[in-house]
Amino acid sequence: MSDWLKAGKLAAEAREYAVDICKAGKTYTEVVDKTEDFIIKRGGFPAFPMDISVNHVAAHYCPYIEDDNVLEKGDVVKLDIGVHINGAVADNAVTVELGTNKYRDLILASKDACLAACEIAVPGCEIGKIGKIVEETIGSAGFSPITNLSGHGVDMWTVHTEPTIPNYDNGNPKTLFEGQHIAIEPFATDGVGSIKEGKPCGVYAFLEKKPVRLDGARKLMAQIERDYKTLPFTERWLKDVKNIKFLLSILEKSGVVKQYTVLPEKNKGMVSQHENTVEVGYGITTKI
Numbered sequence: 001m002s003d004w005l006k007a008g009k010l011a012a013e014a015r016e017y018a019v020d021i022c023k024a025g026k027t028y029t030e031v032v033d034k035t036e037d038f039i040i041k042r043g044g045f046p047a048f049p050m051d052i053s054v055n056h057v058a059a060h061y062c063p064y065i066e067d068d069n070v071l072e073k074g075d076v077v078k079l080d081i082g083v084h085i086n087g088a089v090a091d092n093a094v095t096v097e098l099g100t101n102k103y104r105d106l107i108l109a110s111k112d113a114c115l116a117a118c119e120i121a122v123p124g125c126e127i128g129k130i131g132k133i134v135e136e137t138i139g140s141a142g143f144s145p146i147t148n149l150s151g152h153g154v155d156m157w158t159v160h161t162e163p164t165i166p167n168y169d170n171g172n173p174k175t176l177f178e179g180q181h182i183a184i185e186p187f188a189t190d191g192v193g194s195i196k197e198g199k200p201c202g203v204y205a206f207l208e209k210k211p212v213r214l215d216g217a218r219k220l221m222a223q224i225e226r227d228y229k230t231l232p233f234t235e236r237w238l239k240d241v242k243n244i245k246f247l248l249s250i251l252e253k254s255g256v257v258k259q260y261t262v263l264p265e266k267n268k269g270m271v272s273q274h275e276n277t278v279e280v281g282y283g284i285t286t287k288i
């Protein structure tokens with residue numbers, strides 16, 4: 001089995017595991033820590049810090065160090081999980097509603113859109129057509145796709161690369177080719193259908209090495225480059241480093257790392273998301 005398929009299988013297993021442990025009363029931190037441990041114990045690594053985005057937050061909520069948020073009954077929770085095996089990346093996501101059924105149709109809309117889009121994502125398929133089927137599937141269920149979030153290509157040591165996979169018909173006539181790896185991730189909402197940038201989320205990407213004066217910051221820069229390379233990481237993974245928040249802020253100011261932001265829906269609409277990785281011509285790699 002290729003590393004791409006191994007990563008897909010493990011990402012899907014981690015997704016199912018996360019669904020099992022995602023319950024009202026648990027902290028966000030417990031769910032992500034346990035799921036990331038699950039991945040590491042089975043021989044993979046998180047390709048990015050797991051996201052746990054609740055209700056109107058569409059994406060990129062990642063528990064901070066000492067985050068004490070607790071899941072509540074009725075929450076609509078997006079669990080977005082990436083795995084890499086020797087750099088080969090798989091990305092997948094699922095939405096669960098905790099103990100209620102109020103948003104069943106919304107959750108089904110993004111699931112149906114994701115599966116319909118994965119089905120047509122074969123060699124020669126126009127990229128705009130994937131967006132079209134996402135838009136139509138979510139629209140016919142009475143909801144809106146989030147148009148300023150999109151799926152993406154994945155590559156070795158890279159979670160986001162060309163092509164952008166739109167969640168609406170953007171008319172892109174470029175076609176998919178055999179063996180390409182893409183993540184298809186429709187978001188459905190009862191809001192206006194776009195996200196805005198929220199607060200910084202404690203997740204960073206390494207940009208480039210720069211001269212840094214402070215010894216601790218310089219050491220941290222070397223550690224980040226060695227351990228995460230081009231993949232995103234979170235302050236939570238570095239919580240044992242003394243003064244980590246301060247050192248990260250220095251690296252951020254120096255342009256060594258950049259920090260991502262939380263992405264809430266513009267109108268505080270409820271949001272659901274589903275995501276699979278597809279090996280074009282061979283199907284979904286993140287299927288259970």
Ligand code: CO
Binds near residue numbers: 092
């Ligand atoms: Co993705």
